[in-house]
Amino acid sequence: MLDDVMAILASTPDKLRREIAQMSTKEIKTRPAPEKWSVQEILAHLDDVEEIGMRARVAAMIEADNPLLPSFDQEKRAEERKYSRKNPTESLASLSRQRKANLKWLRKLKPSQLKRRGTHQKVGELSVRELVTEWAFHDLSHLRQILELKRYALYPRIGNMRAYYKLY
Numbered sequence: 501m502l503d504d505v506m507a508i509l510a511s512t513p514d515k516l517r518r519e520i521a522q523m524s525t526k527e528i529k530t531r532p533a534p535e536k537w538s539v540q541e542i543l544a545h546l547d548d549v550e551e552i553g554m555r556a557r558v559a560a561m562i563e564a565d566n567p568l569l570p571s572f573d574q575e576k577r578a579e580e581r582k583y584s585r586k587n588p589t590e591s592l593a594s595l596s597r598q599r600k601a602n603l604k605w606l607r608k609l610k611p612s613q614l615k616r617r618g619t620h621q622k623v624g625e626l627s628v629r630e631l632v633t634e635w636a637f638h639d640l641s642h643l644r645q646i647l648e649l650k651r652y653a654l655y656p657r658i659g660n661m662r663a664y665y666k667l668y
C-alpha cells in the first residue's frame with residue numbers, strides 16, 4: 501500500500517544527512533532571511549511534528565470515529581520549543597528513530613484503516629491515506645527548503661551568472 505509514499509518516508513532521514521554532511525555549524529544555524537528557518541530549525545521541526553502532526557493524528561483516526569485533529573501554530577511552537585537551540589545531530593537522530601518505528605507501524609495498517617477519517621481543525625476532513633501522503637509531501641517540502649537554502653548560500657559567489665537566476 502502507498503509504496504511510493506512509503507519509499508519517500510523511508511528515504512528522508514538519509515537524504516537530510518547527506519544534504520547537511522558538508523555544511524558548517526555556522527551554515528546550519530544561519531537563517532537565510534529573517535523570517536525563514538535555518539537548517540537547525542527545520543530539523544528540530546521535522547523531529548517535533550513527527551509525533552504531534554503525523555503519528556498522533558493517524559493514531560487518533562484509527563482509534564476514534566472522525567476525531568477532531570487540532571491544528572497548531574508552528575511558529576509559536578518553534579519559539580516555545582526553542583528550535584534554534586536544538587542540537588541538529590540529535591534532532592536528526594531522533595527523527596530517524598521515530599521514523600523507523602512509524603514506518604513499521606504504518607506498514608501494518610490495513611486497507612480499511614487507510615479509509616478512516618478525521619476532521620482537521622483548519623482544513624476539514626481528511627482520510628488516513630491523505631494524511632500519510634501529506635507526511636511524505638511535507639518531507640519533500642522541507643528537503644526542498646534545505647536545497648533552497650544551500651542555493652541561496654552559493655548565489656553571491658556566481659558573479660554575473662546571477663542574471664540567470666532568481667532567489668525564492
Ligand code: NI
Pocket residue numbers: 545638642
Ligand atoms: Ni513543516
